Amino acid sequence: MHHLADGLRLPTNGLDYAILAIYFAVVLGIGFAARRSVRTSLDFFLSGRSLPAWVTGLAFVAANLGATEILGMAATGAQYGVAVVHWYWIGAIPAMVFLGLVMMPFYYGSKVRSVPEFLLQRFDKSAHLLSSVLFAFASILIAGVNLYALSIVVEALLGWPQWVSIVVAGFFVLAYITIGGLSSAIYNEVLQFFVILAALIPLTILGLKRVGGWDGLTGSLTERHGGNFLTAWGGTGIGDPNPLGANWLTIVLGLGFVLSFGYWTTNFAEVQRALSAKNLSAAKRTPLIAAFPKIFIVFIVMIPGLVAAVLVPKIGTAGSDLTYNDAIPLLMQELLPNGVLGIAVTGLLAAFMAGMAANVSSFNTVFTADIWAKYVVKGREDTYYLKFGRLITAIGVVASIGTAFLAASFSNIMGYLQTLFSFFNVPMFVVFIIGMFWKRASMKSGVWGLLAGTSAAMVNYFVIYQGGVIDIPSDQGANFVSAIVGFVAGAVVMVLVTLFTAPKPEAELAGLVYGTTSPGMEEAPQEGDQVWYRRPALLGWGAIVIAAACYVPYSF
Amino acid sequence: MSELQREVSELEAKSATAARLFDIRRIIGGLFVVYGVIVTIAGITASEADLKKAQDININLWTGLAMLALGLFFLVWLRLRPAVAPVPSEPGEQSP
Numbered sequence: 001m002h003h004l005a006d007g008l009r010l011p012t013n014g015l016d017y018a019i020l021a022i023y024f025a026v027v028l029g030i031g032f033a034a035r036r037s038v039r040t041s042l043d044f045f046l047s048g049r050s051l052p053a054w055v056t057g058l059a060f061v062a063a064n065l066g067a068t069e070i071l072g073m074a075a076t077g078a079q080y081g082v083a084v085v086h087w088y089w090i091g092a093i094p095a096m097v098f099l100g101l102v103m104m105p106f107y108y109g110s111k112v113r114s115v116p117e118f119l120l121q122r123f124d125k126s127a128h129l130l131s132s133v134l135f136a137f138a139s140i141l142i143a144g145v146n147l148y149a150l151s152i153v154v155e156a157l158l159g160w161p162q163w164v165s166i167v168v169a170g171f172f173v174l175a176y177i178t179i180g181g182l183s184s185a186i187y188n189e190v191l192q193f194f195v196i197l198a199a200l201i202p203l204t205i206l207g208l209k210r211v212g213g214w215d216g217l218t219g220s221l222t223e224r225h226g227g228n229f230l231t232a233w234g235g236t237g238i239g240d241p242n243p244l245g246a247n248w249l250t251i252v253l254g255l256g257f258v259l260s261f262g263y264w265t266t267n268f269a270e271v272q273r274a275l276s277a278k279n280l281s282a283a284k285r286t287p288l289i290a291a292f293p294k295i296f297i298v299f300i301v302m303i304p305g306l307v308a309a310v311l312v313p314k315i316g317t318a319g320s321d322l323t324y325n326d327a328i329p330l331l332m333q334e335l336l337p338n339g340v341l342g343i344a345v346t347g348l349l350a351a352f353m354a355g356m357a358a359n360v361s362s363f364n365t366v367f368t369a370d371i372w373a374k375y376v377v378k379g380r381e382d383t384y385y386l387k388f389g390r391l392i393t394a395i396g397v398v399a400s401i402g403t404a405f406l407a408a409s410f411s412n413i414m415g416y417l418q419t420l421f422s423f424f425n426v427p428m429f430v431v432f433i434i435g436m437f438w439k440r441a442s443m444k445s446g447v448w449g450l451l452a453g454t455s456a457a458m459v460n461y462f463v464i465y466q467g468g469v470i471d472i473p474s475d476q477g478a479n480f481v482s483a484i485v486g487f488v489a490g491a492v493v494m495v496l497v498t499l500f501t502a503p504k505p506e507a508e509l510a511g512l513v514y515g516t517t518s519p520g521m522e523e524a525p526q527e528g529d530q531v532w533y534r535r536p537a538l539l540g541w542g543a544i545v546i547a548a549a550c551y552v553p554y555s556f
Numbered sequence: 557m558s559e560l561q562r563e564v565s566e567l568e569a570k571s572a573t574a575a576r577l578f579d580i581r582r583i584i585g586g587l588f589v590v591y592g593v594i595v596t597i598a599g600i601t602a603s604e605a606d607l608k609k610a611q612d613i614n615i616n617l618w619t620g621l622a623m624l625a626l627g628l629f630f631l632v633w634l635r636l637r638p639a640v641a642p643v644p645s646e647p648g649e650q651s652p
Contacts, residue, residue: 015594015598019591019595022587022590023587026583026587029583030583033578034577034578036572036576037572037576037577038572038573038577039570039571039572040567040570040571040572041567041568042564042570042571043566043572043582047573047577048567048568048572048573049564049571050571050573050574050577052639057581110560110561111560111561111564111565112560113564117560121560165593183573183577187580187583189583191583191584191587194584194588194626194643198591198619198622198623198626201619202618204613205613206610206613206615209611210611211615240584255601278574295571328602334609335608335609335610335611336609336610337598337606337607337609337616338598338606338609338614339594339595339604339616339620340595340615340616340619342596343619343623351598364593382567382570474567482593506562508558518561
């Protein structure tokens with residue numbers, strides 16, 4: 001996304017700005033009000049492990065619902081049609097359910113404070129240090145992407161110069177996280193979730209009315225793009241050409257299994273929300289509660305994208321100065337009167353800030369607890385690490401401002417993020433899954449699996465795909481394939497290394513590997529957690545069944 | 557119990573979040589009631605141009621009412637099921 005087209009300036013007035021100003025005031029207010037709850041570093045980094053499941057669950061989905069995701073997925077809808085549902089129904093729900101039902105007992109029960117800390121317990125320091133440094137690096141990079149994207153959108157929509165929105169948004173994120181810690185980040189995410197719904201639902205309804213309802217929408221699109229544009233699986237046979245550049249196998253394995261499980265189960269920006277839940281039952285329910293809104297959010301993102309494809313037939317091509325990423329801003333300009341327009345602008349800005357805040361609030365935890373306290377300044381009192389956490393939050397925000405411009409060289413933000421995830425998250429997932437289910441996997445196999453997987457995915461993407469050795473039709477398709485390659489390479493290397501190196505002593509694996517338990521996992525469920533609608537198995541399988549059922553109307 | 561588990565358990569015992577963090581339902585409720593009122597008023601006073609732009613739907617009115625309802629839902633929920641502040645944890649008797 002280089003630039004939003006000129007001429008997307010929104011007709012905002014004082015009413016819209018009042019709505020925006022109220023939101024910014026509330027954001028800061030939450031930070032200050034949360035301040036008194038921060039007494040220890042655990043309060044600052046993990047909300048003292050004491051939040052209720054519905055709060056952590058909504059924060060879990062909102063941390064992913066950043067504005068880059070919203071604009072990027074609407075863009076994917078405008079470009080590829082209904083196929084965008086894959087990123088939700090197969091590319092998110094199974095992984096979220098797996099995280100909640102299978103992995104959470106080990107994550108939460110072992111009392112680790114971060115994803116890298118789990119690797120330290122299960123493998124050794126080299127795997128831990130490598131994943132901590134990679135994660136810290138990636139989260140600053142992604143926070144920078146968010147900030148850069150925000151500045152472009154705000155410049156186009158509101159006419160603010162880029163540096164103004166970067167400084168203002170950066171300042172607010174810095175302030176509310178430094179003051180209130182993770183509680184403040186999570187509370188703002190919950191708030192942002194509802195504001196985004198209040199923005200996107202009216203936009204979807206008006207968009208549909210504008211193009212003559214769902215029938216009018218599908219009619220125009222079928223005429224222009226063919227019937228496959230409105231199906232999820234049409235044209236994805238192996239060897240068939242389709243705009244996505246992927247076939248059903250790379251969608252299921254690359255997106256649905258490797259990329260999705262890598263992102264949802266090992267990305268600390270997500271897992272951190274579950275680790276801050278008040279007990280094991282609430283931690284398990286966090287991703288499961290998040291799965292239900294996630295199933296349906298695709299409609300209020302995809303439909304605006306499809307509507308934009310009808311209103312501007314040439315969108316995204318050389319014949320139009322609008323890019324795919326302009327889909328939602330365009331509809332906001334065309335359809336929303338002042339008032340709801342202010343809500344939509346607020347929702348978009350809130351989503352940008354929340355996306356950035358999720359990365360900053362996970363970065364500061366990993367940098368303090370995993371890098372600083374374990375390798376640099378060890379064994380100090382807790383207040384020191386709390387202070388250091390606040391300092392590194394500020395440094396992280398400043399660093400992400402500096403990296404904001406790295407995003408400029410990729411045309412589609414989603415592609416950019418996915419490229420990053422396929423390099424950093426894929427090997428993380430293979431190391432986790434083998435480490436959790438294979439007791440024998442040796443201490444050294446962790447770091448070698450990470451290195452092999454990351455390098456294999458990068459070589460496949462940058463040398464084999466971009467060098468033209470094999471022919472994959474699109475960046476997205478190449479991402480899926482690189483993910484599969486990285487996964488397989490990581491797995492093979494882990495097995496090989498395990499055969500020649502020492503296993504972790506059995507006693508140290510309690511609560512970290514399938515079939516073992518740790519003291520933290522035996523806690524009795526809290527009163528009320530036994531009622532049927534709080535049972536994790538029911539929630540998890542319910543989400544899977546609904547997601548599968550959602551595919552039915554778009555599959556034939 | 558491992559070193560890590562001991563350390564985190566100690567921090568959990570000293571943690572102040574459960575006892576001192578405010579309830580987010582109050583903020584969501586308050587903000588959405590305010591937004592709901594503002595947007596509903598914008599809907600009641602909507603001009604012809606506003607209506608025409610929004611495909612003859614009074615979108616401000618409907619969105620405002622929906623936001624108001626959501627805000628009230630959170631306030632009512634908070635009133636009916638207030639968060640129970642945990643007993644201040646004493647050493648050796650912290651909540652899990």
